[in-house]
Amino acid sequence: MTIHIPPPGETNYAKRIRTVRSPKGIEAWLIEDHTLPILSVNFGFKGGTSLDPEDRCGAASLLSALLTEGAGALGGAEFQEALADKAIHLSFHTTPDLLAGQIKCLVRHAERTFDLLGSALSQPAFASEAIEQVRARTVAHLRSVSETPDFTAARTFAKLGFAGHVYARPTLGTTESVTAISREDLLALHPRLINRTTLRIAVVGATTPEHLGALLDRAFAKLPAGLNIPLSPTAIGCLGQRHVVQSPAPQSTLVFGRPGILLKDPDFLAAFVVNHCLGGGSTSRLFREVREKRGLCYSIGSVIQTQEGCSTWRGSTSVRNDRVKEALAVIEAEIRHLTQCGIGEDELSAAKGYLIGSYSMALASSAALAGRLLAIQVSDRGRDWLDRRNRGVASVDVADVARAIDRLFGDGALFVVAAGDPKDL
Template sequence: MTRPRSAAIARPLPAPLPHRLSLLFVASMIALFLTVANARAVDIQPFETPAGLSVWLVEDHTVPIIAVDFAFSGGSAQDPDGKEGLTNLLSATLDEGAGDLTSRAFQERMQDLAIKIGFDAGRDAFYGSLRTLTPNAEDAFEMLRLAVTEPRFDADAVERMRSQIVAGLRRQEKDPDAIAARTFARTVFPDHPYGRPANGTEETVSALTPADLKAQHQRLFAQSSLKIAVVGAIDAATLGPLLDRVFAALPAEPDLTPVAEITPRTEIEEAVTLDVPQTAIRIGLPGLKRDDPDFIPAYVMNHILGGGSFSSWLYDEVREKRGLAYSVGSYLVPYDHAGMLIAATGTRADRAGETLQIIGEQMGRMATQGPTEEELAKAKSFLTGSYALRFDTSGKIANQLLGIRMEKLGLDYIDKRNSLIEAVTLEDIKRVAKRLLGSASPTIVTVGPKQPS
């Protein structure tokens, strides 16, 4: 269970820490990656803070580390028209100075405390995280409070982060994969927030102001849409007041613009001419939202088709047998208001047509024939056996818990997830494959050199 990530923002390197703190930080991060090394049951404690915030906690005193993941409803789909990229810029500037601390002072303070605070803008939610040593919890949660409730949005810090985002957008103007992704979204979701560029354009981002950031911050950050997951060496009685200090002063309700339900457009072919050696390819069909009863069978089906990396049909047919691409795969995209199944690859421009044909054949094969019993058994074995790897660090567990909360899968999902996978039958696979792959022609977007007529 992963969540969408905004573009990484490079920051100037701070001055080196004192040697003792550097060693402590390194040792702590090593310990973080060793947490919960053996697969075991995750004991989730749901509770409410004194102020009424809902929290899922996994108490683990193996190492003195606390991992906090949280999210507010409303991501880049809440960007106003003409201000695309606003929520992404918000995620890049919240920790660029807060309260009485300038950007540099804030970053230096985090380094001194050996803590990490981060923010990301997804399509439907705004995410945040905190990683800290337990002895530094009081100070770390205070730093998080400042970033969440008192961001400064100083003009110089905003300009620095905006310039970095704009520079990245300019590089993407010559990147066939980035162009394909933007063109694809615009094509399948016309006149809809999902079709607009989440990171914005050079023009929209350049025009954003600190006042825009303050307004978006006030619209999105509210208690009623907040979900929190915490893993680490802390108990509920200690954690509750710390979380209240961070979040309880926020408004009760967000000011969100309703996002319409939408079915992705199909049977469209869009070719963008770009003078590059390879052609980027995106192929898409309507998929499923996460609460659809067929989602788990579709997840298993897609693993066999293109989600299983080295074991998938697409990898075998496109890369292994023909050497047409280095990377090829398919994936399900369950947004809050739409679902998609997307296949993607990049190949030599003169073999783009052949590659498209092979991907289409494999989709058709799945829709009409489906996998064998052996292929289904291998897929289920991998998906159930690898699930424990999502819980081998405190941070991963917090991320999984937050995803389960955001997708409303229930407190017992971790315990029953593998049994849901095991229950999938060949008949289920064939039914969902026909539903997703056999009902319409896909939308196809290519970006590369112009092909001969």
């Protein structure tokens, strides 16, 4: 049976996106939407935890957690009260490539919101008491997860697979490195991490370019200029190796992978479709073969994890210790079957239909749309990406996926990390 997938509906996001330049030179992408009196703002500074000093891993994550713990004339409790008083959502998080923030507020409180954001970014208190509180919380978290198979497998996969590159470093740090971070370390890292040069901003909501321009200056104009430090390219290594981390648990967590296809590569969307067929959800081949047919796990999945310096096809699951070897054999057999037999028209059409429909639904809220706009800016895909993406998925054919399969899986060799007490591995 051939499944007919209608062409994706035409969208006009590129025409709706306006580049706003503030009086003091801060730029942002804006999509006006006056349906509700709300502003959703996503912003990020390129660099993230990759800027951590080698002996101070976790510094960027600690710094980002402190940005709402007092700023300007406000102490930590006062700053939190000021946010709550106007129902302002403000949060920060870090990745190896980015320190990102998100705001959601009522338009009538926009000026106060952007003033508070400006204080958090340009005048963080880094008070000694707050540093010790956040440090203690981070260390407690690291201790609580350090022996868990999930954390151990993921950490070991990055540490060994990206050995010698900043992607090998732990984003939250270690108990030792976090304990060693001083207030002076944070002050030195702050302008390298938070500056106008690496800043990207996306806004969706009930505002105008003129109004937004004034708001941008309130929050970002005082930031210093900085350097855009590109990451050196890399790829996951250790292919063909299996590494076991012993852990006293009834199940083993498996993390497995190999190099992926870069986001701006012409074959990326074809690889994205291939991954959906292989491990992209409850209809995927791995889910069907490993869970449904054999009951070896509760969940299994894979993604193409794209970062500034690399792309990785990465899968994971948790399996009873005495069945790890069997589960790995099934996973590797499915990859071999994929490379030998490819993907047929029906499976391809079903995958494309899901990926097109789910992407449209993922843009339904202003916060989600602002997040996508920021991601597009950070990855430099062009403002027409939201319009091109579904057309690109729809255009993927059998020949495209065959080429992507060959590039993704080649000889099929995986780097596998098992954390637990796997038998006979």
